[in-house]
Amino acid sequence: MTDESEEKMRLRVISTKAAILARDLLIIKGLYSSIDTSDEIGAVAEQKLRTASIGTFDCYCTKCRKETSFIVSAMPVPHTGGGLRNGNALANPPTLFALRAVCQRDLTSYLYVFHKAEKRVLKIGQAPSMADISFGELQGIDSSVDPLDRKELGTAIGLFAHDAASGAFVYLRRVFERMIARAHTKRIEAGGDPIADFDKMRVDEKVGALAEQLPERAVRNRAVFSVLSAGIHELTDEQCLALFPVVKAVIFQMLEEEEHMRKKQIAEREADAAFQALLSNGFGSAATAGDDERPQG
Numbered sequence: 370m371t372d373e374s375e376e377k378m379r380l381r382v383i384s385t386k387a388a389i390l391a392r393d394l395l396i397i398k399g400l401y402s403s404i405d406t407s408d409e410i411g412a413v414a415e416q417k418l419r420t421a422s423i424g425t426f427d428c429y430c431t432k433c434r435k436e437t438s439f440i441v442s443a444m445p446v447p448h449t450g451g452g453l454r455n456g457n458a459l460a461n462p463p464t465l466f467a468l469r470a471v472c473q474r475d476l477t478s479y480l481y482v483f484h485k486a487e488k489r490v491l492k493i494g495q496a497p498s499m500a501d502i503s504f505g506e507l508q509g510i511d512s513s514v515d516p517l518d519r520k521e522l523g524t525a526i527g528l529f530a531h532d533a534a535s536g537a538f539v540y541l542r543r544v545f546e547r548m549i550a551r552a553h554t555k556r557i558e559a560g561g562d563p564i565a566d567f568d569k570m571r572v573d574e575k576v577g578a579l580a581e582q583l584p585e586r587a588v589r590n591r592a593v594f595s596v597l598s599a600g601i602h603e604l605t606d607e608q609c610l611a612l613f614p615v616v617k618a619v620i621f622q623m624l625e626e627e628e629h630m631r632k633k634q635i636a637e638r639e640a641d642a643a644f645q646a647l648l649s650n651g652f653g654s655a656a657t658a659g660d661d662e663r664p665q666g
């Protein structure tokens with residue numbers, strides 16, 4: 370590779386990493402989280418936020434009540450009043466800037482405000498809040514959730530929205546571990562063999578062993594969960610922050626699948642009952658006669 374193409378490649382990697390950093394600050398990190406802009410990736414991330422050039426992202430929409438695509442645009446923040454007159458040049462570039470992300474399905478707006486201080490870009494405002502978005506997501510699959518799971522998921526989401534990642538993760542991990550144990554029970558109830566030494570397995574091994582009961586994406590990426598086998602106190606804040614959205618996404622997928630199964634069972638039961646009612650009203654005799662007339666072989 371020439372020096373020029375190597376440099377292009379390097380810049381592309383930095384741009385991708387910066388876009389992820391900027392997007393995470395918007396939709397994953399809580400209020401008062403920040404990006405360190407003293408390194409190149411952070412500086413590019415700041416530019417991407419200021420110019421709203423982070424592309425589209427998928428996020429739960431509180432109005433549509435499902436995950437939709439959002440497109441980001443920059444919102445001007447006027448710097449007037451407080452002694453500033455029209456035409457007064459500010460000595461420094463504005464330290465406040467804002468973004469609007471718009472749901473492409475129903476044009477719901479999510480608003481974000483950032484503050485640049487020293488070498489950091491800080492998220493100082495967001496509406497709707499992280500908690501509103503996450504709780505909305507939880508309500509969508511509320512009916513099938515075990516009350517203890519619901520309570521602890523709510524606690525986890527609330528703590529995470531207030532930037533207490535480690536505390537949030539303790540609760541999320543408990544919900545996750547119970548779901549893994551339930552998946553094992555379900556496998557046995559469905560006539561499968563119990564997995565040998567299940568309790569002694571690492572979390573990633575349990576996820577792999579329960580491939581049929583767990584979301585396919587979680588199984589494929591089970592290496593991510595290997596770190597969960599460490600004691601909760603051994604995980605750093607950064608690890609908790611990085612793992613929270615991943616584990617939460619798997620939990621929501623599992624809950625959705627559980628609800629889907631539950632609805633399917635109800636629909637099947639109702640259909641069976643309706644057929645039984647028809648049969649007991651004499652509808653069955655014609656169908657049985659029809660079967661007898663069908664040619665054999």
Ligand SMILES: [Zn+2]
Pocket residue numbers: 430431432433434437472473474475476477
């Ligand atoms: Zn929407």
